[in-house]
Amino acid sequence: MPATAVIDTEGRMAENILYFARLVRGAGIPVGPGKVLDAITAVKTLGVGQRQDFYWCMFALFVNREDQRALFDQAFHIFWRNPRMMERMMSAMLPTIKVDREEELEEMTRRLADATGSSNLAASSPQDDEEIEFDASFTYSSKEVLQDMDFEDMSVEELNQAKLAIARLRLPIMKVPTRRFQSSLQGSQVDMRASLRASLRSSDSIELKFKKVQQRHPPLLILCDISGSMSRYSRMFLHFMHGITNDRDRIQAFVFGTRLTNITRHLRHRDVDVALDSVAESVDDWSGGTRIGACLKEFNNRWSRRVLGQGAITLIISDGLDRDNADDLAQQMDRLSKSTRRLIWLNPLLRYEKFEPKAKGIKAMLPYVDDFRSSHNLNSLMALSEVLSREQPRHRYSSLQDIA
Amino acid sequence: MSTAIPETIEDTLSLLSQGNYVADRSLATTLFLALKMERPLFLEGEAGVGKTEIAKVLAQALDRRLVRLQCYEGLDVSSAVYEWNYSRQMIEIRLAEAAGEIDRKDLSTDVFSEEFLIERPLLQALRTDEKGPPVLLIDELDRTDEPFEAYLLEILSDYQVSIPEIGTIKAEQPPIVIITSNRTREIHDALKRRCLYHWIDYPTAERELQIVAARLPGIAKQLSSQLVAFVQRLRQEDLFKLPGVAETLDWADALTQLDTVALDGDAIDNTLGALLKYQDDIAKIRGSEAAKLLEQVKSEVSNLEAMSG
Known part of the structure; x- marks a missing residue:
């Protein structure tokens, strides 16, 4: 040896x-x-x-x-x-x-x-x-965190049903052309290498083979609010994030309340319970306040260049109720919307019929998003598929009338 | 015969300084090991800290050919490794037909041989010339997609390329490989495992001063110590993009071009574009903030001078 x-x-x-x-x-x-x-x-x-x-x-x-x-x-x-x-x-x-x-x-x-x-x-x-494994080291904080989580509003059965539905959910994000080719009968460009090889096999003339541009999903970034006002939804969204993370590659997931946490690696566990436990252990601002502006700033400065490459789509899940006053928020949203292909905002508050974007935070964020969607139940999550599957020209909301 | 690779860490440091590259001992250690163990060197760090430069300096100092592969999204085998010369192949086929040779099998081995191969950077890097094996720079690897990264595994671990029509082409002597990444995404562990890793930080004030002196020999001493102190302070600020060493050098150059001998508020405001590349950042620093920083810098520099003099 x-x-x-x-x-x-x-x-x-x-x-x-x-x-x-x-x-x-x-x-x-x-x-x-x-x-x-x-x-x-x-x-x-x-x-x-x-x-x-x-x-x-x-x-x-x-x-x-x-x-x-x-x-x-x-x-x-x-x-x-x-x-x-x-x-x-x-x-x-x-x-x-x-x-x-x-x-x-x-x-x-x-x-x-x-x-x-x-x-x-x-x-x-x-x-x-x-x-x-280093799991053992977090035991102290995890207990406390688990006690602090209060998403028990749903009955166990309801929760299980929701989980199943979410696990089946697929997000058909629209595809964008890459710079790679694949052979195709309908292709518009001649694949020289394939043509020449084929010509040596057959006789007489050179039979042309074609290729076309390959298409691929752009990367997806999810920023999910886990502050107190969102606590009834955050567990659902974590299931949702886990479901799509395991469905495809190139997904980055972050949660934020008073600070930003990258949970991408935790969500990679196949088993949803293991994954969510691991998330719960790594996050220590469950159900606290929200500092959207500060968290977005941290994201912009520390992460955006690392995870928003290659034309990524961004999904923000938040109610837009910012504890800090929203001075910096507009500026950070502007920066974020400039670094991403498309910025989609899911807001559970939108289910109230008379919802008006009066909160300062919402007003500050709205001008920079391309899509503004409700996300309070399974149906609205399903409807999201439809939004993501079409490539739209960028479009900005200036008032609530535009949303309807 | 080319310059031999260094035998000690000190040799590595002096080799780099020949090319006006002021390196940390930590970087020299890693580089020395990479050369000795014939492993690729994987450099990460913020933009503009001198990752690419090290390959250029190395090639120059060792008198080796520099083969550079600039990565981009969608980089594929035909532009990075090899491509068949189709027009020549077709002419060859036509000639063979005209001469009456019709044995297709012969023809195919004929046409798909090295003679008809156009070599792209990665294949070129496997060829040793009279100067010895080249320096291969794979720049900004994070810009490519994952499939290309996976393709690199074979080249980086065995220094060979497999071409289906020919077989395997192996390097007689492994090239010196430098890979850089700006971390716009994480590189897969499988690739990193094959390399020696080094994170290049922003330099300390002292080292940055040495870098400025090495790169811009003509600069006024007062100006260089002021501007380095200023940049060092700027890196403590809450900015979207902190200035790298490359920006420091650009700025120093800009200031000397304008015949500045000492920093003042106007000079900073007018040349801030050499240092900061985002409008938000410039708007934040320009004017009062810059003046405040300058004030701190001046007292710091004069303190230092008082201490040394």
Whole structure:
């Protein structure tokens, strides 16, 4: 086995790298055995010299997303300060870990603490380390969050029915032409490669083959309001978001109340209950106030360039009741509408017949949306399919008359 | 024979500085490893922090050919890897027919051979010339779609391309591969796994000053320390798009073109377009905000000077 050979020659270093990799993996950064072998090779290439060089060497191999940096940094400093200390820590079962970091990193440290705690077990039975997941670290907040959610208005049976219906829901988003081709009899362009190959098979003349432009759904972005005023609907919408996330690729989902949370990765779980539990654990502003302007600003500044590429469509689900005064809101909506192909607003308040956009937030948002839709029941969600399936010229609402 | 690849991290740093590229030690370490281990280097960071530049500098300093593939949505095999030369193929077929050769099977192996292949950047990058294997820059990978990303997996892990009609073309010596991404979307883990990853941050004030000095040797010292301090402050502001190093250099250039020797409110307002590229941001900074920042910058710079002098 080549791996053991390496370990033999390099002695403790290779072994330490192995343990370090296990710690990093336990903390939630996926590091496979291939990476570990690479790391050992890299250290051999580099030679053991400066600590800083060693740090960046490990970094280059083990980290592959920007958001893993802080976690890696902590893991590195804890582990390589003194591997002996790790052993002591593992035997003392973690309460001694002390890392001076800002509060926002605390969660990660807890993750890391879990990983160090469990790697003790893993050392005795290596198969167990598959089980290390960072779910466990959120237990404290999740209980509180679950208590805070109050979407129990629907009876269990109603809820189940709704869930089933939503799971079946498909969104036929209109397709847009891409720059790729596919062969087609009705195509308008000659596919030279296929024609020439065909000509060598048949006799005499060159028979022309055709190709046409491929079409594809644009990416879809969903921004869903989970503030107090929306709480009766938010569970439904989460089911809705889960349903369509698993139906197709290129969907990004965010929820916001007082702050913005990206829940795309949580929704990828096939099982809707697992997915929603995982969302509930990661979000801590359920049923609170709404700061639409601030959340949109955060989205615009931090995320819009990363998730609105390739002509994405944006779906905002919100009642538009902003706790902050809506000064900044119009500006942020303007920015958002400029970065997206189409901006659709689903508003559950629209079911009231005498609804008028009097709230400041609604007035501020309305001029920038292309479609303004009701979304209080299953029917309105179904009707959404129809809106999304046609490509419309961009169109702006100036008053409520336009909505009807 | 071309310049040999560096043997230590210090060598890597000095190699980059030959090309007027001021790099962090962390970047040099990763680059050194990428060269040594013959792995692609995957660079992420905000726009304008010098990701693309590193490939250019590397090619120049090592005296290698630079093969650049600019990615865009819909980039496909025929424009990135290879294309058959159809007109030549057709002429060949006509000639063969005129000469009375009618063995179709022979003809097809004839026409679909390397002779009729038009090589695009990725295939070109597998060819070693007298200078050695080239530097392959795959720029802004996030702009392509997922299918193309998947196609790259074979090239990046085995340095080979499969062409159905011919077979596999493998590089004699692996090229030096630099991949950049602006993170307009996340790149798949499968691709990242094959690369060494590095995140390029905005530089510190000290390093940014070195960069300005290296790139614009003629600039007045006072101006450069002021403008770097100003940009550093600007990056603390709440803006839609923060200025990168490229913007700093543009701005420094703009100011020298206007014969500015020290920053003042008017000079900033007039040249802000070199630094900020969104109207909202410009409107926010122009005027009083810029004056406020400038005030802070001036006291900071004079403090520094007092301390050093």
